[in-house]
Amino acid sequence: MMLAAEALGFRYPKAASAALDSVSLGVSGGEVMGLLGPNGAGKSTLIALLAGVIAPTSGRVKRDARLSTAGQVAWVPQDFAFYPMLTARENLAVFAGVLGLSGAACAARIERAIAYGQLATFVDRPARTLSGGMKRRLNLALALLGDPAVLLLDEPTAGVDPQSRAFLLDTVRALRNEGRAVIYTSHYMEEIEAVADRVAILDYGCVLAEGTLDAVCALAGTHARIAVGGPLPAPLAQDWQKHYALSAVGPQTWSLQLGAPEELAGVLEALKRHNVPLRSAQCGRATLEDVFLQLTQRALRDDA
Amino acid sequence: MSAVLIRVAALWRKEALALLRDPHALAALFVMPAVFILIMSFALRDAFDPAALKPRSVLVQQDDSPAARTLVAALRRSVAGFDQARAVPLAEARRAVGRGEAAFAVVLQAGVGAAILGPEPGAAAGKVQILVDPTVAVVAQQAIRQQVGAVLGQVQAGEMSRRMQALMGVPLPVPMDAVALPAMQRADGRSQQPSAVQQSVPAWLIFGLFFVVIPLAPVFIAERQFGTLVRLRAMGASPGLLIAGKLPPFVLLNLLQACLMLAVGAWLVPALGGEALRLPGAGGLAALAMVSVAVSAAAIGWAFLVASIARTSEQATVIGGVGNILMAAIGGVMVPRFVMPAAMQPLTQVSPMAWALDAFHAVLLRDAPLADLALPMLALLGFGATCLTLAAWALRRSRVTA
Structure with missing residues (x-):
């Protein structure tokens, strides 16, 4: 492992409960670890601990010996952590200087970061005038100045348009293909499915599931998703809750955990018996969202 | 160039660029006190000239x-x-x-x-x-x-x-049809009396130095709120490096302000028909520089305290601005201390601007030896250190990331 959390715990001063409780996970070079969890799950705290910004209350962060140089573990925070009154290029120069870079090496790193973030067309504009997507790209480019071996990306696509999101996801994949280790937090499961080689689901400061995408999805078995044309009768909802771990995923859209695909026939029969009109039904291997709902018992963005 | 110097220089460059992009701060730091010096030097001229x-x-x-x-x-x-x-x-x-x-x-x-x-x-x-x-x-x-x-x-x-x-039939020694008044002169034997410009320049110079809060606080608040400070820490910038990157540029800025304000008093006011500020000799100029650094330390400490307790730049501007005006009003900057009622004059000493004014007057009006400046300068440095300590405490209390 290039970077690993070992039984990591953290409690904020005066907090009633721990933000992280004995979390163990790690990431290797050439791998993207997707860190999934609802708001308040402890993702950002874990990232801050891995970045060395805060010290753990218990446990430790184990770093590969190659990560001792400044900038080798690069953190991309959720916020636009740069100076809005400076241009993108000036921001890059300031942070490159803080990393101790100077002269030709500094200029080369800045040009490379500009190329990575595709910032060339607006690099001389004040950062405050950039669009949300441009700011996200600058935020990422700043982290690349140190030519990092490990990247810690904390919700790097929050608030961006689909084009910028696609660009950022492509960039993450390219960084992985260069052999860098990436920890990518999000509460957008489709993003995690798109880039992650391994996934960890975090809630209330604990790792609920961790492994490859397939392994994590297999934990939830077969899932059915049905959309109906009216409310579920209470007796039916209670029965399904008991037998199929029923959970709502949208307006009159429900997720059920089935023992086998054949059980879907019984579900549809029950709807017909209770005169609930069916609009659509899907059945198959559980998605990441299904696993998440099963493990956290709540919709992904319910407290966003 | 050493790695540490490269890193500090990058932070200094950032502060310089941020300041140059902030016309309001530049106006508050340079134009406002200069205008005050001009206005008050002429407005109070008669009050200091019998x-x-x-x-x-x-x-x-x-x-x-x-x-x-x-x-x-x-x-x-x-x-x-x-x-x-x-x-x-x-x-x-x-x-x-x-x-x-x-x-x-x-x-x-x-x-x-x-x-x-x-x-x-x-x-x-x-x-x-x-x-x-x-x-x-x-x-x-x-x-x-x-x-x-x-x-x-x-x-x-x-x-x-x-x-x-x-x-x-006895002759009188002198005619007695006019009132003869005794001569009045300064205790140090100089013939020149303090003028309005010698009172106004230090007062408004101090006021201007304390407005360093206007450029310092918004950048610091933005760094704190948007995670820039944490990113700098994650990049290996130690607290010492961050302080070294922050304090010297603002001390230098304050010294530039002091030079400009003294130049306004010494050359611009007389060019417009007022009386010139009498600058001291080389020893006095060194004392002026030392006093300016002490006032700068107090002003920067105050600015950091404001920046650490304010949540937004707007709050910092209001708290810093109102605080400065109150300190100036109490400290004898806006209303000269001798004009205040006797009972109120001791109250001026609660304001660090009054300590600063005492130190500047000691240099500019009395050519006081360094020993006489020690007390107000120590008080100013103590005020700055206390503010920085309180700021660090306030930041620790509010530091929550996830």
Whole structure:
């Protein structure tokens, strides 16, 4: 492992409960670890601990010996952590200087970061005038100045348009293909499915599931998703809750955990018996969202 | 260049660029105090120059006896602002003083000449009336009354001496028809008195230095709120490096301000017709630099405290601005301390601006030795250190990331 959390715990001063409780996970070079969890799950705290910004209350962060140089573990925070009154290029120069870079090496790193973030067309504009997507790209480019071996990306696509999101996801994949280790937090499961080689689901400061995408999805078995044309009768909802771990995923859209695909026939029969009109039904291997709902018992963005 | 110097230089460059992109801060730091110095140096010029205190006045002379004429001549020679007094009827005098066209009028009633020559000591004073504009400062009203009274007494004594001379044939050593005032000079023996510009420059220079909160606080708040400070830490910037990247640029900025304000007093004010600020010699300039650094430390400490307790730049601007104005009002910057009531003057010492003013006045007006500057400078450095400690404590309390 290039970077690993070992039984990591953290409690904020005066907090009633721990933000992280004995979390163990790690990431290797050439791998993207997707860190999934609802708001308040402890993702950002874990990232801050891995970045060395805060010290753990218990446990430790184990770093590969190659990560001792400044900038080798690069953190991309959720916020636009740069100076809005400076241009993108000036921001890059300031942070490159803080990393101790100077002269030709500094200029080369800045040009490379500009190329990575595709910032060339607006690099001389004040950062405050950039669009949300441009700011996200600058935020990422700043982290690349140190030519990092490990990247810690904390919700790097929050608030961006689909084009910028696609660009950022492509960039993450390219960084992985260069052999860098990436920890990518999000509460957008489709993003995690798109880039992650391994996934960890975090809630209330604990790792609920961790492994490859397939392994994590297999934990939830077969899932059915049905959309109906009216409310579920209470007796039916209670029965399904008991037998199929029923959970709502949208307006009159429900997720059920089935023992086998054949059980879907019984579900549809029950709807017909209770005169609930069916609009659509899907059945198959559980998605990441299904696993998440099963493990956290709540919709992904319910407290966003 | 060493790695540490490269890193510090990057942070200095950032502060410099941020400041140059902030026209409001530049105006608050350089234009505002310079304008205050210009305005106050001219507005307060007469308050520091007794010769300039020449209120317009009129004379009502209802007695034309020789003794009354002697009194008028003596009044014109001795009472400030009375040398050019027009002789007018009583009604016109009342109208002129009532409208504020004249600050005061001296009314010599009929019979004042006889009263001067008469045996009754207080009779002459009863025949002299002073009409005064109520907007004239009470101190000035008292000065006019005392000057007129002194002249009246002097004329009576002169008349008495003349009569004694006529009766006894003894020559008088000196004429006694004018009031002679004792000379007044500074305790250090200099002939030059402190001028308005020497009072205004240090006062508004200090005020300007404390406005370093305007550029410092918003950048620091943005760094704190948007995770830039944490990103810098994650990039390996130690707290010491961050402080080294923050403090020297603002101390340098304060010193630039001090130089500019002193230059305004020394060259711009006289170029516009005012009196020049008298700059001290080389030793005094070094003392001025030391005092400026001490004031800068206090101002930067205060700015960090404001930046650490404010949540937004707008809050910092309000807290910093209002705080500065209160410290200036209490500390004798806006209203000179000697103008305040005696009971209020000790209260000025609660404001660090008063300590700073004491230190600047000691250098500029008294050429005080360094030992005399130690106490106010230590107080200023202590204030800055206390503010920085409180700021660190406030930041620790509010530091929550996830």
